Amino acid sequence: MGDQLIVLKLGGSVITDKKREFVARNDTISRIMKEIGASRVNRLIIVHGGGSYGHPLAKQYRLSEGHRNQTQILGLVKTRQSMMDLNKILLDSAIKNHLPCVSVQPSAFIRTKGGRIEEVNLEIIKSLLDLHAIPLMFGDVVLDSQLGFTILSGDQLTARLAIELCASQIVLATDVDGVFDSDPKENPKASLIARMTGQDLGELAGEDEKDARTIDVTGKMIGKMREVIPAVQKGVRVIVLNGLVDGRISAALRGGGTLGTVIEDGA
């Protein structure tokens, strides 16, 4: 892939056991770090989700609704602590596997307005890439000019980084094989959609969730798809794949084919 930037998003459902609070999948994390090392990508950013380190706390304290009472400050404090804990597990595994990762805490420099990132200064990220370091970032609780604070999802952050830094590719590692025409966890006959265009996604974004019948709009896939639309429109290739299956992340990072859904503008 040469000097083109790839943004790899490791979903919370890949790196944690979503059924058990504060349980990381250490073996999976280590295996993914080895895959990243083996793929020898030159310019890479890793973003990870919260899974069972983030969502239960965020839900308990209703953090996505913003700052409504003082109890929520405790939610802010605990969720940020928990995300730092999970980030440390990934960082330690990365460094153990000889990846030159440096954690960069999103909430230290990104603010949102109504839940969306406004302007963001990425000079530090660019300089780290120039030094051949791998910025390791994560979904975080950030300050918001309207809400007080809110959740910045790893998906929104991933898409924004890809756009601003002119990435060639986003790899979204989830716990399913890609985008399906219905929820594969509910419907055994669900079919994987191998290729989608930006136009497919654009049409999807205009539909209500209940009316969108062409792709799996249950689960959280529709939210992910909506986040990546602007990146696809800017020419970023998006690959949705199963990060729990050995070899798929490294295949995607190398630019080779693997089971998953490829989304490209006008493809």
Add this chain to the structure above:
Amino acid sequence: MGDQLIVLKLGGSVITDKKREFVARNDTISRIMKEIGASRVNRLIIVHGGGSYGHPLAKQYRLSEGHRNQTQILGLVKTRQSMMDLNKILLDSAIKNHLPCVSVQPSAFIRTKGGRIEEVNLEIIKSLLDLHAIPLMFGDVVLDSQLGFTILSGDQLTARLAIELCASQIVLATDVDGVFDSDPKENPKASLIARMTGQDLGELAGEDEKDARTIDVTGKMIGKMREVIPAVQKGVRVIVLNGLVDGRISAALRGGGTLGTVIEDGA
């Protein structure tokens, strides 16, 4: 102290055993967090040093000299990892002691030029203070526009935060009782200087280390003093005290007298 901001710097020699790499003084850290809670300061920022988590690595990889070879990237990676480890120990202890601390990673938003902080956007820190959270920061390895990267000391960061955020007071917790007329660790007859003026400090800054005879210029006290001169000149009161002795930090945070050195402009 009302709504006035205090910046508390916890020296690396207070929170770690400087003779043993990667050994934190957990009991001391917990006791200090209790003192902070008991003092009921309204607006507080905590900055901590690296001690044996930061200095040996920084020295081994010569990080303060900037980016000279690719091996140093490993030093950047390892030192940042180590500072995050130490920060986590402080954060966990703070939250266990019911302090609403949130870590804010300096290297995510501060760059230096030739080792000095240039412009810095502190809107996130201000908003956290407005939410009654306590930003927890630390000396860090930061990107530098001239050097590639370098060490940003907790002392430089403390002084800059105090100036930009119009703090009333800086509390420098060290492993000695204050500023002495000679090194108290070498000379048993060294006398503690109870009060100093900004002018005293200014004169000191103009002298070579070997010629400055009026205060302890051995050890690292002179470096600390030079860092706080601009803050003292802006009207910030600086208290240098022994953070290893129970009760002194809380007394200083409450605005009461305690054994130490007080530095005030024209005092």
